[in-house]
Amino acid sequence: MIKIAVDAMGGDHAPKEQVLGAMKAVKEIDDIEITLYGDETSINQYLKPHDRIKIVQSEGTIDMGEKDPIRAIRSNRKSSMALALSSVRKEENDAIVSSGATQALIAGAHILVGRMKQMKRTAIAPVLPTASHKAFILLDSGGNLEIKPEYMVQQAHFASLYAKEILGVEQPKVGLINIGSEEGKGRDLDNEAYRLFKENPHIDFVGNVEPKEVLDPPCDVLISDGFTANIVMKTIEGTAKGMGKMLKQELKRGILGKVGLLLSAKNLQNFKRRMSPSEIGGAMIYGLKGVVIKAQGASKSEGFYNAIRQAAHVVRQDVIGKVSAVLESKSDES
Amino acid sequence: MIKIAVDAMGGDHAPKEQVLGAMKAVKEIDDIEITLYGDETSINQYLKPHDRIKIVQSEGTIDMGEKDPIRAIRSNRKSSMALALSSVRKEENDAIVSSGATQALIAGAHILVGRMKQMKRTAIAPVLPTASHKAFILLDSGGNLEIKPEYMVQQAHFASLYAKEILGVEQPKVGLINIGSEEGKGRDLDNEAYRLFKENPHIDFVGNVEPKEVLDPPCDVLISDGFTANIVMKTIEGTAKGMGKMLKQELKRGILGKVGLLLSAKNLQNFKRRMSPSEIGGAMIYGLKGVVIKAQGASKSEGFYNAIRQAAHVVRQDVIGKVSAVLESKSDES
Numbered sequence: 237m238i239k240i241a242v243d244a245m246g247g248d249h250a251p252k253e254q255v256l257g258a259m260k261a262v263k264e265i266d267d268i269e270i271t272l273y274g275d276e277t278s279i280n281q282y283l284k285p286h287d288r289i290k291i292v293q294s295e296g297t298i299d300m301g302e303k304d305p306i307r308a309i310r311s312n313r314k315s316s317m318a319l320a321l322s323s324v325r326k327e328e329n330d331a332i333v334s335s336g337a338t339q340a341l342i343a344g345a346h347i348l349v350g351r352m353k354q355m356k357r358t359a360i361a362p363v364l365p366t367a368s369h370k371a372f373i374l375l376d377s378g379g380n381l382e383i384k385p386e387y388m389v390q391q392a393h394f395a396s397l398y399a400k401e402i403l404g405v406e407q408p409k410v411g412l413i414n415i416g417s418e419e420g421k422g423r424d425l426d427n428e429a430y431r432l433f434k435e436n437p438h439i440d441f442v443g444n445v446e447p448k449e450v451l452d453p454p455c456d457v458l459i460s461d462g463f464t465a466n467i468v469m470k471t472i473e474g475t476a477k478g479m480g481k482m483l484k485q486e487l488k489r490g491i492l493g494k495v496g497l498l499l500s501a502k503n504l505q506n507f508k509r510r511m512s513p514s515e516i517g518g519a520m521i522y523g524l525k526g527v528v529i530k531a532q533g534a535s536k537s538e539g540f541y542n543a544i545r546q547a548a549h550v551v552r553q554d555v556i557g558k559v560s561a562v563l564e565s566k567s568d569e570s
Numbered sequence: 571m572i573k574i575a576v577d578a579m580g581g582d583h584a585p586k587e588q589v590l591g592a593m594k595a596v597k598e599i600d601d602i603e604i605t606l607y608g609d610e611t612s613i614n615q616y617l618k619p620h621d622r623i624k625i626v627q628s629e630g631t632i633d634m635g636e637k638d639p640i641r642a643i644r645s646n647r648k649s650s651m652a653l654a655l656s657s658v659r660k661e662e663n664d665a666i667v668s669s670g671a672t673q674a675l676i677a678g679a680h681i682l683v684g685r686m687k688q689m690k691r692t693a694i695a696p697v698l699p700t701a702s703h704k705a706f707i708l709l710d711s712g713g714n715l716e717i718k719p720e721y722m723v724q725q726a727h728f729a730s731l732y733a734k735e736i737l738g739v740e741q742p743k744v745g746l747i748n749i750g751s752e753e754g755k756g757r758d759l760d761n762e763a764y765r766l767f768k769e770n771p772h773i774d775f776v777g778n779v780e781p782k783e784v785l786d787p788p789c790d791v792l793i794s795d796g797f798t799a800n801i802v803m804k805t806i807e808g809t810a811k812g813m814g815k816m817l818k819q820e821l822k823r824g825i826l827g828k829v830g831l832l833l834s835a836k837n838l839q840n841f842k843r844r845m846s847p848s849e850i851g852g853a854m855i856y857g858l859k860g861v862v863i864k865a866q867g868a869s870k871s872e873g874f875y876n877a878i879r880q881a882a883h884v885v886r887q888d889v890i891g892k893v894s895a896v897l898e899s900k901s902d903e904s
Contacts, residue, residue, distance in 0.1 A: 303752065366812065367812040367813075367815040367816050367819075381756065382757060415712060415797060415800045415804070418637065420637075422715065422797065423716060423797055446808075447801055447804040447807075448805075448808040448811065450805050450808035450809060451812020451813065451816075452808075452811070452815070463756065463757055463798075464797075464798065466749045467747070467749060467805075468805050470749070470780050470782040470784075471781040471782075471784050471801075471806060471809070472805060472809045473782040474780075474781045474783055474784035474786075474806075475784060475785055475805070475806045475810060475813075477701075477782065477785065478700065478701040478784065478785020479785065479809075479810060479813055479845065481701040481785075481786070482701050482785075482841060482844055482845065483841050486837045486840045486844070487837050487838070487841070488837075489837050489840070490836070490837070492836075493833065493834055493836070493837045495830075495833050496829075496830045496831070496833030496834035496837070497830070499827065499830030500821055500826075500827055500834060501830075502824070502826075502827070503821050503827040504820070506820045507817055507820040510816055510820070511813065511816065
């Protein structure tokens with residue numbers, strides 16, 4: 237049995253969507269057991285008892301807008317997030333899924349789960365949709381604002397292995413986010429990273445990728461420093477939101493338009509779902525001793541279910557064990 | 571009469587769309603005269619003679635993929651771009667519009683038009699659509715990869731004045747692109763820029779703006795360093811392109827969907843036009859002694875016409891003169 241800790245109190249729709257997502261997960265996936273961390277009374281409003289779901293009572297919560305995430309974790313050791321993270325360290329659970337505040341989750345994971353010794357920096361890596369029904373990993377989406385190029389290489393190793401084991405890509409390709417496609421474009425950091433990626437025999441490097449290809453990239457992993465990748469992620473989100481708004485404004489114009497909109501309703505729903513984060517699941521935090529998955533704060537039950545399924549899959553494929561082995565052998569080489 | 575130089579040979583559809591755009595411009599705008607720089611024979615294939623359009627023959631062209639833009643300009647002094655730029659320096663024209671290679675245009679403008687002494691760095695500033703039928707200025711979209719925060723303040727002055735005089739915004743607001751909205755987010759550069767903007771009594775600063783609001787920003791000017799702003803611009807482009815593709819894939823599914831698509835055709839065209847750069851015009855290069863407007867490489871006649879109209883408007887409002895006066899008085903104060 238794969239044991240998954242669910243932080244039931246984090247996110248915009250807690251605990252309802254977390255509980256519904258967990259219920260769907262035990263129904264659909266046979267080899268998992270879930271522990272919900274949170275307020276038992278609130279959880280029981282939504283939970284139908286199930287022999288593979290149990291509850292652990294928590295106290296206090298981590299505020300989504302918390303300015304000092306480390307202090308938030310340290311002073312809320314009995315919060316649902318802290319208890320769930322600690323349970324992974326104690327090996328009571330194999331993975332944790334939370335849609336709580338990102339910075340608090342990263343800080344908490346450092347303190348309560350611990351960093352794997354082979355990776356110098358953690359990274360947060362969402363999986364995003366593309367126009368060609370594939371998906372790509374974007375990293376580092378906010379872990380490290382400034383980073384050494386050699387740590388980016390470690391992160392690319394992790395992402396390549398994740399793409400292979402979890403996304404089923406035979407030979408994952410890595411691209412460097414940059415303002416031009418030719419070698420030599422960008423800042424010193426980008427040029428140094430380019431050189432390291434190009435030299436590395438274990439990374440299938442496609443070179444610089446401009447974000448004007450961001451929803452149809454020629455690779456499975458897009459990498460930059462944490463500031464730039466976070467800007468890319470938020471710009472995708474903002475553009476999708478803005479375009480959705482404009483599309484709605486335009487489509488309802490005129491009588492013919494209104495009828496057209498009605499007939500297209502189902503197709504527009506599918507379009508919306510393809511752009512929605514819930515289809516893809518959560519973002520894994522790379523570089524920890526345990527599996528920590530961040531689900532979107534706005535996740536509904538479907539998104540939360542996908543994040544749980546993803547967590548189970550990462551445990552089942554022993555992604556962390558395999559990454560450790562790869563990084564270990566690399567450091568032997570050098 | 572406002573005199574405008576048009577580089578007829580730059581861009582994906584030259585000279586046809588440039589010539590058609592110029593013809594529309596003299597028809598719609600009474601107080602302009604246009605000089606087309608390019609190959610007379612090719613231009614005459616599309617040009618209907620007009621007493622306010624003349625042609626100056628050029629020799630050689632600037633390659634769009636040119637790796638060394640400065641050399642490209644220096645060794646092609648008789649190219650359409652170089653001749654058109656020089657005509658502004660010589661005061662034969664008041665402004666130039668080109669859809670040639672961006673880096674060559676920036677380099678050429680430095681060499682052949684010259685930098686205004688009050689501004690330490692040039693910046694390229696496209697005007698982008700928003701979901702609320704307003705527009706915003708994004709800068710610096712690729713001029714300076716790394717920049718000092720005090721130069722960002724000069725650029726924000728320029729953009730504020732442009733927003734007022736050209737976009738008609740009563741009191742333009744400026745936002746700093748960042749990964750979080752709270753003060754203290756981001757890199758050292760962002761924090762230093764934040765402090766300078768906040769202190770400056772002449773800039774109406776709204777604070778940090780996350781790109782998840784990029785098509786509906788709470789301000790008229792969004793600013794960052796040249797690397798970051800270029801990444802934002804290209805991510806908007808890539809997301810719009812990718813979403814357009816997904817939308818097309820989804821909307822044509824099923825019989826009902828196909829009928830719906832047919833009925834929505836006109837509305838979808840309007841939507842596409844709102845997202846298209848041709849609706850807004852070109853990007854002005856700030857910080858030069860003359861008016862230099864970069865139209866998109868893919869511009870069709872409508873986009874080129876808009877860029878010419880914009881150039882005329884910038885001359886008419888004496889934007890450069892007003893910016894010089896403002897920056898002059900600022901430096902007196904300090």
